[in-house]
Amino acid sequence: MPEFDIAVFGATGFTGRLAAQSLAQNPDLKILLAGRDRAKLEAVRSSCQYKPGIRVVDAMDKEAVAALVKDVKVIANFAGPFSKYAHFIVESVVKEGHAYCDITGETVFIGEMIKKFQGEALRTGAVLIPMAGFDSVPADITSFLALESARAKSWVIDRMDHYYKARGGFNGGTLETALAMQESGDALKFMDDNILIPDPSWPPPPPVPHKPQYEPFLKTWSAPFFMHNTNARVVRRARYLENAQDTEAAKAVYQEHMIIGKGPLGHFAAKIMDAGLSVGAALSTKAIGRKLIRAVGPSPGEGPSQLAQEGGFYSGTLLAREGDKVRVAVRMKSKGDPGNVFTILCITEIAKLLVKEKPAMRGFTTGSLAYGHKLVEKLKARGVKITTEIFP
Known part of the structure; x- marks a missing residue:
């Protein structure tokens, strides 16, 4: 029987420290902090309300990672780049179930x-919910609720457009992961719509333009949202896991946009935002560009100030269409910096559900498929506003 409920792996990083402090407010949970540096782990422990345990573990030490996983029910992992540091953790979790x-x-x-x-995870009963923060809980939950409402009305949804408004800071770890993907060549594979779909026969969605667009329902201009390529893949995987035989679901479009503004000024600002994203993406493909980005951006372990975190917010509206008609609008709002405050809220609630509740789906899954409305209600209880509106 595992000794601890949740191990916060990467607890000394910027986001891992915040997660540790959040989870250690629960006296009924046995928390373990894991990382490479004992002194830093001790510092994080001293900042926690209920003092968690400590385990010095190097993610590249397969035996040490396996021993850690045996001792805990849930690993909440914050140590990136994950392609570099998470392989042994995932392997051990799957092996132990x-x-x-x-x-x-x-x-x-x-x-x-x-x-x-995946095959071994299903045999052992392991449950793995990656991308459990701002990447990609809003996309997963709003699309789940929209499609659930549509099915109840026998509507067939052809397209979902998710419009974001957000304010927050940027973490050095997130930046380093993005740059590492460019250096490894993974950025090209990142564009594959079916990267999370193991069945090569599942058809890709029709191509859609990634450019400034006007949304008549919201009466506003938008630019492409920079997290689309991650979130859209999670939404597609959820549809695949729901029914791998439903090729109509495979053809449905999911696209993300950043709300910019109304009228001619909004249109102009959307073009500027789109151009800025293109320049940033181009810079990241070149060694000299990555060097410049690292020089001016935050370093790993750094993140926004407490004031910036508290002043942030996320607001999203997902519009689900049957043909040209909007059938369902799902809205989600939360206070706090999306990449830190909201991310910590999401992953800690998922981690606690993994400890206390039996999931509806095992293997590599998503929050909506594992816990559905249980997760929705947990988010609402933490102050996240989630509403669904139907348009007959």
Whole structure:
């Protein structure tokens, strides 16, 4: 029987430290902090309300990782780049039939893990919910609720457009992971719509333009949302896991947009935002560009100030269409920096559910498929506003 409920792996990083402090507010949970540096782990422990245990573990030490996983029910992983540091953790969780969640956006790595370990995970009963933060809980939950409402009305949804408004800071770890993907060549594979679908016969969605667009329902201009390539893959995997034989679901479009503004100024601003994203993407493909980005961006372990975290927010509206008609609108709102406050809220609630509740689906899954409305209600209880509107 595992001694601990949840191990926070990478507890000394910026987001891992925040997660440790959040989980250690629960006296009924036995928390373990795991990382490479004992002194840093002790510092994080001293900042926690209920003092967790400590385990010094190097993610590259396969035997040490296996011993850690045996001792805990759930690994909540914050140590990236995940393609570099998470392989032995995932392998051990699958072998033991335990549970795992993380905050990666590295769909290429997760796709590789699915191909390698999904069969064994289903045999051992392991439950793995990667991308359990701002990547990609809003996309997963809003699409789940929209499609559930549509099915109740016998509507066939052809397209879902998710419109984001957000304010927050940027973490050095997130930046380093993105740059590492470019250096490894994974960024090209990142564009594969079916990167999380192991069945090569499952058809890809029709191509859609990634450019500034006007949304008549919201009466606003938008630019492409930079997290689309991660979130859209998670939404497609959820549809595949629901019914791998439903090729109509495979053809449905899911696209993400950043709300910019209304009128001619909104249109102009959307073009500027789109151009800025293109320049940033181009810079990251060149060694000199990555060097410049690292020089001006936050370093691993760094993140936004407490004031910036508290002043952030996320607001999203997902529009589900049957043909040209909007049938369902799902709205989600949360206070706090999306990449830190909201991410920590999401992954800690998922980790606690993994400890206390039996999931509806095992193997590599998503929060919505494992816990559905239980997760929705947990998020609401933490102050996240989630509403669904139907348009007959």
